[in-house]
Amino acid sequence: MTRRATTRLFVSLAALTLFGATAPAQTGKLVTKYGWHTDYDAARAEARRTGKPIFLVFRCEP
Amino acid sequence: MRIAGADLRLFEFDYDLTWYCFFLNADETVYGRYGGRDASDAHARISLKGLRYAMGRALEAHQAPPKPEPRPGQPVRAEDFAAAKRGNGCIHCHNVNEYRRADLKAQGRWDRDELWVYPLPENVGLTLDVDAGDRVTAVRPGSPADRAGLKPGDRLTRLAGRPVASFADATHALHKSPAEGSIPVAWERAGRSHAAALEVAAGWRKTNLTWRPSMLDLLPAVPFSGDDLTGEEKKQLGLAAGRAALRQDKHVHSTLKAAGVRSGDVVIGFDGRAVDGAMEDLLGHVRRNYLVGDKITVNVLRDGKPVDLPLVLK
Numbered sequence: 001m002t003r004r005a006t007t008r009l010f011v012s013l014a015a016l017t018l019f020g021a022t023a024p025a026q027t028g029k030l031v032t033k034y035g036w037h038t039d040y041d042a043a044r045a046e047a048r049r050t051g052k053p054i055f056l057v058f059r060c061e062p
Numbered sequence: 063m064r065i066a067g068a069d070l071r072l073f074e075f076d077y078d079l080t081w082y083c084f085f086l087n088a089d090e091t092v093y094g095r096y097g098g099r100d101a102s103d104a105h106a107r108i109s110l111k112g113l114r115y116a117m118g119r120a121l122e123a124h125q126a127p128p129k130p131e132p133r134p135g136q137p138v139r140a141e142d143f144a145a146a147k148r149g150n151g152c153i154h155c156h157n158v159n160e161y162r163r164a165d166l167k168a169q170g171r172w173d174r175d176e177l178w179v180y181p182l183p184e185n186v187g188l189t190l191d192v193d194a195g196d197r198v199t200a201v202r203p204g205s206p207a208d209r210a211g212l213k214p215g216d217r218l219t220r221l222a223g224r225p226v227a228s229f230a231d232a233t234h235a236l237h238k239s240p241a242e243g244s245i246p247v248a249w250e251r252a253g254r255s256h257a258a259a260l261e262v263a264a265g266w267r268k269t270n271l272t273w274r275p276s277m278l279d280l281l282p283a284v285p286f287s288g289d290d291l292t293g294e295e296k297k298q299l300g301l302a303a304g305r306a307a308l309r310q311d312k313h314v315h316s317t318l319k320a321a322g323v324r325s326g327d328v329v330i331g332f333d334g335r336a337v338d339g340a341m342e343d344l345l346g347h348v349r350r351n352y353l354v355g356d357k358i359t360v361n362v363l364r365d366g367k368p369v370d371l372p373l374v375l376k
Contacts (some may be wrong), residue, residue, distance in 0.1 A: 037225045042069075048088035053124045055117070058075065060065060060155035 066153040069137040076180040077158040080104075085120030086342045091130040093120040095230035096195075099183060101270035107229045111193035117325065121229035144168065159276035163243035174353070175241055176268035180233040185269060186245070187214065188232075195228030198249070212245060219255070220248040241267060251314040271351050273305065280353045281375050282375035284345040285315035286329055299335075299363055301330065306344035310362075321373040323360065331361040348375070 013033075037043040047054045065077075072090055075097070082097035096116045099106045109141040118330055140146060140153045143161035145168075159179070166172035171217050183190050186232065187205020191197035198216040209233045218226040221235040222245050239245045244259040271277045288311040301307055310318070312325045323329075329344065337347045352358060352375055 001156050044088045044090075053085055053087050053093065053120060055083060055085060057081070058065065058073070058079075058155060060079075 065155050066141045067139060067159065069133070070140065070169040071133045071135075074234075075230070076237075077155045078179075078276050079155070082230065085117065085123075086125050087124060089127070089130045092125050093123040093127070094225065094227045095234055096228045098180070098229045098233055099273065101273045104273075107192060109192050112191075112195055112228060115194045116231075119225075123225070125268070142156075145271060146214040156274070156276040159274075163276075166326065172264075175267070177271060177353075178269060179237055179365070181231070181236045181239075181267040181269055181321050183232045183236065185236065185266055186262060187219075189216075190229055190232060195231065197227045206245075206262050206266070207247075210260050212247070212259040213251070216249040216251050216256075218247070218249050220246070222246060225375070237265075272346075272349050281349050282349045282352055282354050282356070283317075284375075285317060286341075286345060287311050287315070288329075288341070290341050291328065299328065299366060304332065304338045306341060308338045308344060311371050317374070317376055321360065322371045323340065323362070323373075325366065327362040327364050329360060331360050332358050334359070335363060 037046070043054055043056070046052075064071075072092070073084065075084075075095065079097055079099060082095065084095055085093040087093070094116055096108070096113050130229055139233055140158050140161065143165050143171070145161040145164035146153060146157070152302065161174060163176065166176065171181075183225055184202070184348070187202035187207035188198055196218045198207075198214055199219065201212050204366055218232070220226065220231055222239045222295070224231065224235040225291050226232050226235065238244070239262070242262055242264040244261055246257070247260050248255065248257040250256070261357075268344035272281060273345075286308060288309045289305040291299070291301070291309060295309075296303060296307060307328055307330045310323055310325055310327045310329060314323055314325055332348055332352075333343075335347075337344045354375055356375045358375060360373050362369050362371060
């Protein structure tokens, strides 16, 4: 995949991070700063509006 | 959104992992997955190249998305397990496995085979490229993959009916496969499509569980202490040079003492099975192959003579 395609790829995915054990308010500030959603329904709505797929990450402390 | 609240019928993954991702569309059609590990290293099965490769394949799938799989019935959530209600409300991903196991045990429906989640591709004889998760890099001779006709360089297209672009996709497909029987597999080689079945026998799902946080309470302690025998000591006892053997020191754990183990005993195996390597290989064999509550026989040499000691693992 070319770097240009990769950039398009990064822009084109609505991203959602789900944290297993982090305080939601602090998590929300950190992740939205970098363009991630923290609300699954909101991410789905944006994906539907833009026609883009979702890159959804589960991150959980052991 | 946390793992609590997630519909586990959709977000079904290896819950012992600390990082895992899904590629899906707004209709909840899952294009693929990325993540995973094995007992050797948390990063052995993932790479940025591999993630990029899987992302590219997801974007390809997004051009002509299949319909989402139906999910009849009610959502399944981590907090709905009966065992979850006894917790403190903080639910980690690995708790899903623990709650499920606790509920099955309470219902009398837990089977030891439930432990063998997310089998590795190597269990069917396949080694996949970390940087391109559908590429076969090796096929173990005599394995189900070998007998099905797969070869290094092949590109998996579907496994157990599911598309494959990553280690996560492959292990999820194997997770959903039967404990024995046939697993459909399709691949491409030199522009041609092939299909066959992986014929797997009972026990194929068995994998090293020692890294899994949800199973730590199931893995036995092996409280032997001492030193590896030297090469000369092994020779005097008629043991092969490469065989693992440890001499129990004077600190005999109470569990071992109750089983009859004595200071000076030379531990040479368990249940009649010898292990190659060193002491950690010998004791690791127990942790990888037995569970708490299992009854095993400790094979020792005492004053040069074989003695078998029954031990219940704790």
